Amino acid sequence: MSDNDDIPFNRDFPLVPGVVEEVVPGVRRVLCNNPSPFTFTGSITYVVGNGNVAIIDPGPDDEVHVQAVLDAVRGETVTHVFVTHTHRDHSPGTARLKAATGATVYAEGPHRASRPAYASETRTTESGGDWDFRPDVTLKDGDVVTGDGWRLEAIWTPGHTANHMAFAWPERKLMFIGDHVMGWSTSIVVPPDGSMVDYMASLEKLTRREEQLYLSGHGPEIPDAVRFVKFLMRHRKAREASILHRLAKGEADIPTIVRASYIGIDPRLVSAAGYSVLAHLEDLVARNVVATDGDPTIDGVYRLAGPLA
16 A cells, blocks of 8 residues: 555444453553444543553543443552543543542643634533643653553644643554544544644654554554554645635635535534634634634634635
């Protein structure tokens, strides 16, 4: 397969909620029973190591799921908890897990938006932010945390959220990628929590790394990961081109652009598609490719700032 070939999404993920599965030696996963159009079959919690273990992404505030994770490590000691980002399907279960284990919690930081909200901007996100989350230890890009038989490097990957952090295991050439890259679908970028500029920069950053297996927050593992990232970058650039193609026909609001660019979309995802378009439009307005009156918001009307090159 060449780098110009499309890499198909993989929706084959038969893991049953609550069942412990070893993905690769030294890494287990447990699926939470919180399926939705945004979470696929549910959120995944990972267990790293054996004996003295780390847990990545405890999941939502779900007593049944946290108990399933604790059952998965019965007889072992949880020394570390890592959180990739603070959406409510990933981080709220941390409090229950810490109370049960006393483990130290590591993350990039509390939830925050990628930019200040505009005065005219009022909306709620589908997954929502976990504004109560606070890590015990804040990590910077490149920080390394070691445990019993494992070593994880913090990779700051903003875009899906401002505080999104992946965790690489360089010696194993694998990365716990959170929601930044998913094998079953593209990740949603919703301003102001998310930023398309940051998201694309983070994808580019990943292409310069050597990890070739991604373990995602939802859905199956992603082999040949760097090539897959390049596919996602092409996909986003094609989405931008589609938006510009529609605006070349005349000014339009976001629902009009969604209808032109997302043919056959699941009706439950139309609102999220609108915010993804907004993320692209924010970037295009900042680059003076697209214009709008006032701030670029979900209710705005957009037009080309000049003729396309």
